[in-house]
Amino acid sequence: MSLRQMEYFLAVVEESSFTRAADGLHVTQPALSHQVKALERSVGGALLERMPRGVRLTPMGRAFLPHAQLAVRSARQAERAARAAAGVAGGELHIATVHALAVGLLPAVAARWRSLHPGVSLVLREYGSTEALEEQLERGVADLAVGPEPAGWSGPLLRIGREELVIVVPFDDPLAGRGTVGLAELAHRDWIRCAMEPLVDGVLVLDRACGALGFTPHTVLRTEHTSTAVRMAAAGVGVVMAPAHMVRGAVGEDCVLLSLDPPWHRPLAVFSRVPLTGAAAAFAELIGARPAPGTAPGAPPH
Numbered sequence: 173m174s175l176r177q178m179e180y181f182l183a184v185v186e187e188s189s190f191t192r193a194a195d196g197l198h199v200t201q202p203a204l205s206h207q208v209k210a211l212e213r214s215v216g217g218a219l220l221e222r223m224p225r226g227v228r229l230t231p232m233g234r235a236f237l238p239h240a241q242l243a244v245r246s247a248r249q250a251e252r253a254a255r256a257a258a259g260v261a262g263g264e265l266h267i268a269t270v271h272a273l274a275v276g277l278l279p280a281v282a283a284r285w286r287s288l289h290p291g292v293s294l295v296l297r298e299y300g301s302t303e304a305l306e307e308q309l310e311r312g313v314a315d316l317a318v319g320p321e322p323a324g325w326s327g328p329l330l331r332i333g334r335e336e337l338v339i340v341v342p343f344d345d346p347l348a349g350r351g352t353v354g355l356a357e358l359a360h361r362d363w364i365r366c367a368m369e370p371l372v373d374g375v376l377v378l379d380r381a382c383g384a385l386g387f388t389p390h391t392v393l394r395t396e397h398t399s400t401a402v403r404m405a406a407a408g409v410g411v412v413m414a415p416a417h418m419v420r421g422a423v424g425e426d427c428v429l430l431s432l433d434p435p436w437h438r439p440l441a442v443f444s445r446v447p448l449t450g451a452a453a454a455f456a457e458l459i460g461a462r463p464a465p466g467t468a469p470g471a472p473p474h
Contacts (some may be wrong), residue, residue, distance in 0.1 A: 174246050177211040178240040181219060182205055185237065188226040196255035201387050245312035249446075264305075265451045266295045268314035270305055271368055272398045273300045273440070276325065276418030278318065278333075281459050288458070292451050299397070300368050309445065315452045318459060320370065321441040329443040330462040336416045337436040338429045340405040352433040359387040369413075370438070378413055388412040402427070 178225075182195040184204070194201040212219050219233035229237060238361045249266075264369050267279060273297060282294055297313055299305040302320045309317045323332065339358065341347050347357075359382070368466040382389050395401045402419050406427035413436075418428055442456040 173211060173214040175244065177214075178244055181211055182240055182244060184208060184220060185229065185233075188228070190227065196450040201415075228327060236348045240373045242311050249312050251316060261449065262342075263291075264293050264295055265397075266297065266304055266314040267455070268309050268317040268319075270302060271298050271300060271321050272415045272418040273318055275399050276415060276420065277440075279453075285455065285458060289451070289454065295345060302370060304388065309443070312445065316442055316444040316448060317458065318442050319440065321408045321439040322443060325441075325443050327443060327445045328447050328462060329441050330367075330448070330456050331439060331441050332456075334437040334439045336431065337413055337438065338416045338419065340402055340412050340414055340419055340464060341428050341430060342406055342408045343428060344408070347430060348428045353430045354433050355381055356387075358389075358411060359385070361390070362433050363389040364404050364410040364412040365389070365391045365448055366396070366398050366402045366412070366414075367396045368398050 180193070180197065180199075183197055183221065184190055186431075187193040187196065190201055190204055190208075194204045196337055197204065204338050205458055215232070215236060217232045218230050219236055221230050231310055266279075267340075272297075278296070278342065282296075285294065297308070297316075299308060305317055305319050306325075308314070310403045318332075320335075321329070339347075347353055363378075367376070376391055393401075393404055398414050401412045402414050404410070405414075419427065439474065442459060444452065448456050
């Protein structure tokens with residue numbers, strides 16, 4: 173069993189066709205078919221079912237697929253890490269993050285990176301939840317992750333500060349002239365909820381906090397992305413809770429941000445499966461030294 177054979181297998185699965193996979197790999201179809209059959213012999217059974225129109229995974233193929241994906245990703249990550257160990261002169265750096273940080277925190281950091289390390293391009297992978305972010309990093313999709321600090325992470329981790337979660341209201345809202353608001357004051361307000369809202373022990377953080385105060389948020393609109401939810405709040409659809417830095421990155425000054433009393437913060441971190449070296453280490457150092465507006469460097473989590 174070879175890495176090339178697994179790469180060929182994954183290409184066929186992705187294209188659902190030996191012909192299209194061969195074209196994408198720039199090899200002949202007989203050569204591709206030969207390598208896949210050799211892989212099947214080595215694992216002791218058929219991984220793909222050949223059909224008149226395309227292919228599909230066999231039960232053995234479905235079991236083999238995630239491990240082949242991890243092996244190929246890890247090999248590519250190992251190659252990037254080896255090249256990065258020599259410095260930050262060239263290549264790619266793959267970064268995984270959540271949408272709110274991609275909108276609010278990373279643009280300024282990426283711009284600074286380009287000025288300092290123009291030879292290293294960035295590949296950004298965004299996920300809708302911290303759970304998905306951690307899962308995908310474990311699978312080797314990126315060299316490092318930037319996100320809320322994971323609980324019990326066994327690999328390298330660098331704390332880079334904390335982000336403040338705030339309430340967003342439009343300019344004409346009765347609360348707009350205030351700087352802070354207690355969560356209990358919002359018991360009778362309409363809420364916008366986002367699929368990316370953080371979980372605590374499997375419960376949405378807002379539901380947990382409001383439940384402790386004796387009420388359930390009245391949800392009038394649900395969105396997939398935090399930036400969409402913020403724009404809806406700015407338009408007056410309802411109130412929303414969001415990271416302060418993301419609000420400024422999404423809508424600028426088109427709405428009012430109210431700090432919660434007491435304030436809500438969550439710690440942020442750069443973390444990886446393997447020690448950070450070369451370009452990855454340089455990026456972690458840069459993001460740790462330049463917190464975006466709405467974040468506090470080195471502050472303890474609330």
